[in-house]
Amino acid sequence: MTVKVEVVEGGIPHNTIMAAGLVASVIFIYLTYANVLTGTQLFSFFGGLAAVAAITWGSHTIKHLCSYGIGTGVPSAGMMAFGSGVIAMLFATKFGVASPIVAVVLAAIIGAVLGFLSNNVLNMRIPVMIQSLTEMAIIGALVLMGFAAMISGSFEFNPLTAGSVTILGLSLPSYQASFIGSSLIAVAFMLGGIAVQHPFNACLGPNWTQDRMLTLAQECGFLSMITAAVMSMVFLSFSAALVSVIVALVGWYYTYTKYIELSKRDAAAWLDAKPIPELEGH
Amino acid sequence: MESIVFGIGITALAGALATVAGAAENTESDIGSQGDPNSQVQLAPQMGYIHRIFNKAIAGEPPAYGLWVALGAGLAWAFMAMQINPILAIVLGSALAVFVQGVYATTAYLGRIASLSKFGQPVFIDVLKSMTTVTMAHAFVAIFTTVTICHLINAALGHPFPLPLLGLVWGIALGAAGSATGNPFYGKERQYQTQKFGAGVPIAASGNIVRYAEAGERNSLDNGWFSAKLGGPASGLCFGLIVFLELWRTVIFEKIGAGWGAIVVGIIIILVFTVIDRYIEVWARKNYGPYGEPAKEGS
Structure with a gap:
């Protein structure tokens, strides 16, 4: 038997965040398809924005799930999301243009099965478990697909597995120089996995506020996007990678300063080089 | 024969690097109160014990170091693919990974402390400024050495896994070694120096961590100094032995029985x-x- 210890009071309802995150993330992934339509790579940065949208939604799902005191660390939820999401994402990349939609559907099925197993076989009996794990799997798949699209410029299987190495001016095809073959997908996995669990893990406590946590989620997303943009320099033209780096840096700086302001607003006091204040009764 | 001698040399070098990595990792996580000692640092203000300890809860050490090292290795791989010399590529990759670690550390501290405002725990900006940089320095040493180990395993010993995947595997191993070996020196000993040795932590003492130092108020740099003496070397020995024995058994005995x-x-x-x-x-x-x-x- 689990007891719900915290509730979301005020703020944006969870279903609104879920709908906004899902729609924004899928649309942003599809906007990277403009690369194919226009024959450039300049639209790759939309993949990073898709990841930011999904991470923001994911942080709130974790808040929703962990408010039931699931008896485990918050980080495990992030790993769970990406462990189930990576299966859906990899399988879905075979479906060409339909990949993002297939990823969402497939991840939903995998998440629902995992949720059913947790609740009914492992007897966890947490009311939001099936819904949350379904959401987490979709989030994992979308973040991975977003980073894949951002780093390699495409969300389809063939471009993700085919790269080329230049030896003495000759360009040779090489599986190992691709997004999946070089295991950059493992880096994307960890970037997303830590980014999605960190906002709630960092902001949990009696004075949790929704806007502060969601700002931190965006900050984590943009921070991950900066490093993903640097890695994309291998696969994309310099100008395309530069656009990604600039978008990520601007987004990160804005959300980071906003997060510090919100922390200042919520903190009991903001002291610099002061001793521990004396409290009454201690 | 020559390849075995070469393999043993690489094994010894990787073991030495791993020892440095383990020591740096544990000192970094203890300064940031990461891992299991974090629960008491987080609990202290709720029990009325306001403190000046750095509370950098990013994740458990294994997932956090899984990210830092995988990221450092991924970036190093990317720089090497851009024809940058491996040493420079590893330094640049580790530096960028440390930037990410530092940002995560600041947001974790601000978030945790701001959410405890009900109990009167203030945010100490000087704690943030002086300790984040020290954890970043230690994290750089840990990430650089571990990514170098991964590069040696991949390039010199011919391991089939690509560099970022090795980074993920060895990063998690590094975090696990530091978490399991080094944390007791901080969480069970340093935080509870006022309690009888070996007594465990009774419920009544929960959150009553040592907050005052020999002179003035204790901060996390004091904890880093303490755990660097025993906890760090113990973690270094642990991770060094893991890397050394793992590579040693592979290099020497892999040919036997397929x-x-x-x-x-x-x-x-x-x-x-x-x-x-x-x-x-x-x-x-x-x-x-x-x-x-x-x-x-x-x-």
Whole structure:
């Protein structure tokens, strides 16, 4: 038997965040398809924005799930999301243009099965478990697909597995120089996995506020996007990678300063080089 | 024969790097109160003990170091793919990974403390400024050495896994070694120097961590200084042995029985260490602490 210890009071309802995150993330992934339509790579940065949208939604799902005191660390939820999401994402990349939609559907099925197993076989009996794990799997798949699209410029299987190495001016095809073959997908996995669990893990406590946590989620997303943009320099033209780096840096700086302001607003006091204040009764 | 000598040389170098990595990792996480000692740092203000300890809860150490090292390795791989010399590529990759670590550390501290405002715990900006940089420096050493180990395993020993995947695997191993070996020196000893040694933490003492130092108020740099003396080297020894024995058994015994030789030797090493650990545990219980009798075998 689990007891719900915290509730979301005020703020944006969870279903609104879920709908906004899902729609924004899928649309942003599809906007990277403009690369194919226009024959450039300049639209790759939309993949990073898709990841930011999904991470923001994911942080709130974790808040929703962990408010039931699931008896485990918050980080495990992030790993769970990406462990189930990576299966859906990899399988879905075979479906060409339909990949993002297939990823969402497939991840939903995998998440629902995992949720059913947790609740009914492992007897966890947490009311939001099936819904949350379904959401987490979709989030994992979308973040991975977003980073894949951002780093390699495409969300389809063939471009993700085919790269080329230049030896003495000759360009040779090489599986190992691709997004999946070089295991950059493992880096994307960890970037997303830590980014999605960190906002709630960092902001949990009696004075949790929704806007502060969601700002931190965006900050984590943009921070991950900066490093993903640097890695994309291998696969994309310099100008395309530069656009990604600039978008990520601007987004990160804005959300980071906003997060510090919100922390200042919520903190009991903001002291610099002061001793521990004396409290009454201690 | 020559390839085996070369392999042993790489093994020794990787083991030495791993020792440095483990020591730096544990000191970094103890300054940031990461891992299991974090629960008491987080609890202290709720019990009325306002403190000036750095509370950098990013994740458990294994996932956090999984990210830092995988990220450092991924970036280093990317720079190497851009024809940058490996040493420079590893330095640049580790530096960018440390930037990410530093940002995560600041947001974790601000978030945790701001969410505790009900209990009057203030945000100390000087704690943030002085300690984040120290954790970043230690994290850089840990990430750089571990990514270098991964590069040696991949480039010199010819391991089939690509660099970022090795980074993920060894990063998690590094975090696990530091978390399991080094944390007791901080969480069980340093935080509770006022309690009787070996007594455990009674409920009444929960959150009552040591907050005042020999002079003035204790901060996390003091904890880093303390754990660098015993916890850091112990973690370094642990991770160094893990890397050294793992590579040693692979280099020497992989040719025997189509790879099964290395697996059998691995199992033997685990059994030997199980016996040693059990012996040390019983010996320590007999000689230290308030335990009258060692617990029954198998407990």
